[in-house]
Amino acid sequence: MFVEKIKSKVQTWECAAETVEGWRALGISIVFTNGCFDLLHYGHIQYLAEARDLGGRLVVGLNASSSVSRLKGPHRPINDERTRSMVLAALEVVDLVVVFEEDTPYELIQLIRPDFLVKGGDWRPEQIVGSDLVLSKGGKVISLPFADGYSTTNIEQKIIQNAGLR
Numbered sequence: 001m002f003v004e005k006i007k008s009k010v011q012t013w014e015c016a017a018e019t020v021e022g023w024r025a026l027g028i029s030i031v032f033t034n035g036c037f038d039l040l041h042y043g044h045i046q047y048l049a050e051a052r053d054l055g056g057r058l059v060v061g062l063n064a065s066s067s068v069s070r071l072k073g074p075h076r077p078i079n080d081e082r083t084r085s086m087v088l089a090a091l092e093v094v095d096l097v098v099v100f101e102e103d104t105p106y107e108l109i110q111l112i113r114p115d116f117l118v119k120g121g122d123w124r125p126e127q128i129v130g131s132d133l134v135l136s137k138g139g140k141v142i143s144l145p146f147a148d149g150y151s152t153t154n155i156e157q158k159i160i161q162n163a164g165l166r
Contacts, residue, residue, distance in 0.1 A: 009089035009096055016059065016098045017111050023057050032114035032130075034061030034105040036068045037084050038077045043120075043146060045091075050144050051118040052093040059096045059112055060088055061105040070103060104129040115139045121146040 011019060020030055031054050037044060052058040062085055068077040077084065081099060088097045100108045109117065109130030117134040118141075125131055125141040134141055 006086060006089045009094065010085045011096060011098055013098060013100075013108065013111060016096055019096060020057075020059065020112055028056035029054075029115040030112065031055040031058045031116040031118060032061065032105075032109060032112050033058070033118040033120075034063070034100070034108075035120075036063045036072065036077060037088055038068065038072075038079055040087055047120045047144055047146075048091065049093050051116075052095075054116045054118065054140075054142065057095040058093060059098065059114065060094050061108045061112075062088060062097055062099045064099050064101045067101055067103055106130050106133075109133055113137060117141045118144060120144050 023030060031051050033048070033051050035044075037060070048058065048060070062081070063071065065077050065081045079087075085097045085099060088094050098108060098112075102108075106129050110133055114134060116139060117128060117130055119128045120143070123143045125143055128141055128143065131141040
């Protein structure tokens with residue numbers, strides 16, 4: 001039962017658009033964020049929970065493995081796409097996960113039309129991909145602070161150092 005519920009939160013673009021339209025018809029606001037979410041850590045959890053607090057439903061655009069490799073290098077992702085999507089979908093704060101192959105989620109944001117577009121860390125709202133789309137529809141673009149000291153790169157480096165690989 002729980003496995004099917006988790007799996008149902010990982011949707012194609014077409015299904016996701018229908019799901020979001022259903023929520024919107026009920027007057028539920030939509031929050032969108034995106035990322036690689038390779039090794040889930042405290043910073044991710046805090047960030048996703050804060051994003052979810054902004055609206056009624058949280059949609060996460062997940063970079064496909066090919067996209068992660070282009071952005072982060074050939075050694076990434078550490079976890080495959082299926083694992084990353086299921087781990088995200090298993091979180092209570094995440095309502096929907098949609099994988100995208102492109103380097104940016106611009107087209108996915110155009111499809112989802114969120115009320116809130118959220119990114120973390122050092123992104124200024126005007127730098128966030130898709131901010132023009134969201135702002136033109138009267139939505140809000142928000143940059144949430146990073147949890148200091150938490151990153152997948154830090155975890156990766158710690159594993160490498162502990163294994164004596166570098």
